[in-house]
Amino acid sequence: MLDNVSSRVPAPGGATVQAGPPADAPGRTDFGRLRSKLRWQLLVAYVTPLLLLAAYFHYAYVDMMQESIRRHLVSVAENQRNTVDLFLRERVSGVRRALYSGMLTFPPGPGVMDRLLEEMRTASRTFVDVGLFSPDGKLVAYAGPETSLVGRDYSSQAWFTRIRQEPHDSVISDVYLGFRGKPHFIVAVRQSTDHAGWVLRASVDPESFAEFVASSYLLADAEAFIVNVAGQRQTLRDAGAVASEPVDPGSRTAETVASESTTGGTDYLRVVAWLTENEWALVVQVPRDRAYAPIAQTRLIVTAIVLVALLVIVGVVLRSTRKLVAQLEAAIAAQESLRHQLFNAAKLASVGEMAAGVAHEINNPLAIIYEEASMMTDTLDPELGGKPDLEDFKERLDAIRDAVKRGRTITSKLLAFARRHDPDPEPSDLNLLVSRVLMVKEHEYSLANIEIAREFAPDLPRVMVNRNLLDQVVLNLLNNAHDAIVARGCRGRLSLRTTRREDGATLEIGDNGCGMTPEVMAKIFFPFFTTKGVGKGTGLGLSISHGIIESFGGRIDVRSRVDEGSTFTIFLPAAPADASAGGTAEKDGRRGGAEVAT
Amino acid sequence: MTRKIKLLIVDDEERFLRTLAQRLTLRDFDVTPVGNGAQAVEIAREQAFDLAIVDLKMPGIGGEKVLELLKKQDPHIEVVILTGHGTIDSAVECTKLGSYHYLQKPCETEELLDVLKNAYWRRVxxxxxxxxxxxxxxxxxxxxxxxxxxxxxxxxxxxxxxxxEK
Known part of the structure; x- marks a missing residue:
């Protein structure tokens, strides 16, 4: 027996080819999973950018549109504020013009006030009445509808107090009810020259002011009104609702501010522009949903487009994945069927190769039987001068029996080898399987002067294999080793070594034959690739072996160097701990042992 | 008394070799049974044989090599190949090397004798x-x-x- 001979196959520099399991070939049940996985991936890949783009453009558009709508509203409000300012300025200057016109006397004579009012109303119909106040706050003269007011003392009225104290000579009041009990506001101007302290006051019709304020807005559904510092409305479109909910204008600022706020349960986009002529602010407000209606419409359109695009994408993805997976399924089925055919072809080829070897093994004992029987016939033939000798007969009959036993051993081995049932892998003893195959080839090796070195690890875990298929792989590798040694024509050495691995066992089959170039080695697992002469190799053995080992979840590697030899290494995974030890394996194992003994 | 035909039988199957030798001896051959190729070549160098029966698959020197060496030593020796499993390739090879006939085991005695007769006829x-x-x-x-x-x-x-010599 040789020592460990694996060292003669050089590891450093020696090329190695590994034929690991290829990418997972999905089983029938995996196609559904593959299909749905593919669908989700494609949908995510197509839909995510679409949604991101749509969202980005939508928000950018909304921001832009909101800003633009706000700016528009601000500009509308500023224009209107300027107009209102101008209106108030004109009212003040109208009163001032009347006060300083030569028409007025202090106190005025009869009819003067009526003419004055008429004059003022000619300039602006918004003036309702006009009154002249003495410096002590008494209404001295009056023209207008409320004649009963004449003679009243206004010195304690807020507006009169203001005009007496202020550095300015004019005042515009908030809207109030006053003595007459009707909402109105007044414009008063104080004389500051020859009749200093006298005050001319005109009241302005709040309704026409309100109409004026609300008149020139440009936005549909926008509402414009004036509030005082306290937020009370100074103009109303529907008269009488002075006490409607106050609108907080915020603190006075030169800037026109747009904001969103809720009043009376409605969301408003509101712009506040402070007047310069009075402590009033112009408020322009639009219900938020009305202001942003164009955006909502765009959003609706974008959503519809995205939905349609989504539907199209989903449709296309579903359809194309179904088609793709169906094609894949068909291709894999075709490949599977081809592999099956190859497998059967190789099985036939290996049966043929083995039959040739077996013929030799059987013909030899048959020849012995024939010769012994013929010899006995010869001794019975007087012509040949033979004399029957019982001892000699007995010896010859024993020889015939031995030859028959020899033949039977070979046929039973052959039958055990060629058995084709038990297709499922079962826990098996690798050493035993290898020894059994080796027995079939042993004689052939001894004839070819090939030494066999065995190094079997005693503590191998059981491996999950189908024994017939593994037999085929080992036989194939042994045949190749034999051919490689014969091709090199040197003294042959074959080494078989099993080794325990953490998760299984390895079998190394090494020879010192002709070896392979890296180019050949790259192709040896391809179907129909052979280096043997025409009619000598099918080119299927290694590709089938590879397929078989792969089906056990194992791996087959090869290292080789030209003129030094090749070593094939098969890794087989260990049988799971709970797998049954396999009664048939045990039985076969014992029978195999008995055969070794005979 | 006529000289017996000198026959060399080379086969590694010991039992077969012995019995075949006995049977051909009974048939008036002068048989020399030899168990391997090297010994056969050695003996044939020492003495001339008329005929040889050679097995193909043998440990050591194989049948083809034995045939080649025997023919080299004595071109007139007629060699009959008797093998357990014949192939067309090996038959062609042996014919090229000069074997007289190619037989497969087990072989009928009559057929073997017929072949040996014809081989000796050609040798004569x-x-x-x-x-x-x-x-x-x-x-x-x-x-x-x-x-x-x-x-x-x-x-x-x-x-x-x-x-x-002159």
Whole structure:
């Protein structure tokens, strides 16, 4: 027996080819999973950018549109504020013009006030009445509808107090009810020259002011009104609702501010522009949903487009994945069927190769039987001068029996080898399987002067294999080793070594034959690739072996160097701990042992 | 008494070799059984054989090599191949190397004897032709020699198969 001979196959520099399991070939049940996985991936890949783009453009558009709508509203409000300012300025200057016109006397004579009012109303119909106040706050003269007011003392009225104290000579009041009990506001101007302290006051019709304020807005559904510092409305479109909910204008600022706020349960986009002529602010407000209606419409359109695009994408993805997976399924089925055919072809080829070897093994004992029987016939033939000798007969009959036993051993081995049932892998003893195959080839090796070195690890875990298929792989590798040694024509050495691995066992089959170039080695697992002469190799053995080992979840590697030899290494995974030890394996194992003994 | 046909049998199957040798001895062959190729070549170097039966698959020197060496040592020896499993390739190879016939085990005795007869017939034929050639060459070269001298030379030729030295 040789020592460990694996060292003669050089590891450093020696090329190695590994034929690991290829990418997972999905089983029938995996196609559904593959299909749905593919669908989700494609949908995510197509839909995510679409949604991101749509969202980005939508928000950018909304921001832009909101800003633009706000700016528009601000500009509308500023224009209107300027107009209102101008209106108030004109009212003040109208009163001032009347006060300083030569028409007025202090106190005025009869009819003067009526003419004055008429004059003022000619300039602006918004003036309702006009009154002249003495410096002590008494209404001295009056023209207008409320004649009963004449003679009243206004010195304690807020507006009169203001005009007496202020550095300015004019005042515009908030809207109030006053003595007459009707909402109105007044414009008063104080004389500051020859009749200093006298005050001319005109009241302005709040309704026409309100109409004026609300008149020139440009936005549909926008509402414009004036509030005082306290937020009370100074103009109303529907008269009488002075006490409607106050609108907080915020603190006075030169800037026109747009904001969103809720009043009376409605969301408003509101712009506040402070007047310069009075402590009033112009408020322009639009219900938020009305202001942003164009955006909502765009959003609706974008959503519809995205939905349609989504539907199209989903449709296309579903359809194309179904088609793709169906094609894949068909291709894999075709490949599977081809592999099956190859497998059967190789099985036939290996049966043929083995039959040739077996013929030799059987013909030899048959020849012995024939010769012994013929010899006995010869001794019975007087012509040949033979004399029957019982001892000699007995010896010859024993020889015939031995030859028959020899033949039977070979046929039973052959039958055990060629058995084709038990297709499922079962826990098996690798050493035993290898020894059994080796027995079939042993004689052939001894004839070819090939030494066999065995190094079997005693503590191998059981491996999950189908024994017939593994037999085929080992036989194939042994045949190749034999051919490689014969091709090199040197003294042959074959080494078989099993080794325990953490998760299984390895079998190394090494020879010192002709070896392979890296180019050949790259192709040896391809179907129909052979280096043997025409009619000598099918080119299927290694590709089938590879397929078989792969089906056990194992791996087959090869290292080789030209003129030094090749070593094939098969890794087989260990049988799971709970797998049954396999009664048939045990039985076969014992029978195999008995055969070794005979 | 006629000389027995000298037959060399080479086979690694010991039992087969022994019995076949016994049976052919019964049939008046002078049989030399040999268990391997190297020994066969060695023995054939020491003594001349008329015929040889050679197995193909043997440990050590294989049948083809034995055939080649035997034919090299003695071109007149006729070799019959008797093998357990014949293939067309090995049959062609053996024919090229000069084997007379190619038989497969187990072989009928009659067939084997028939082949051996034909092989010996050919050996005698070729040997006779060679002998005739030698005889006429001897006569040509000895035209002027005395009859006694020629007779002596003929007897030497008959015994050793070689023309005597002048």
């Amino acid at each position: 034929q070729s040997k006779l032709r060679v002998d005739e050639d030698k005889l006429s060459a001897l006569l040509d070269s000895a035209t002027h020699e005395s009859p006694l001298s020629i007779l002596r030379k003929l007897r030497t030729l008959e015994e050793s198969g070689k023309p005597p």
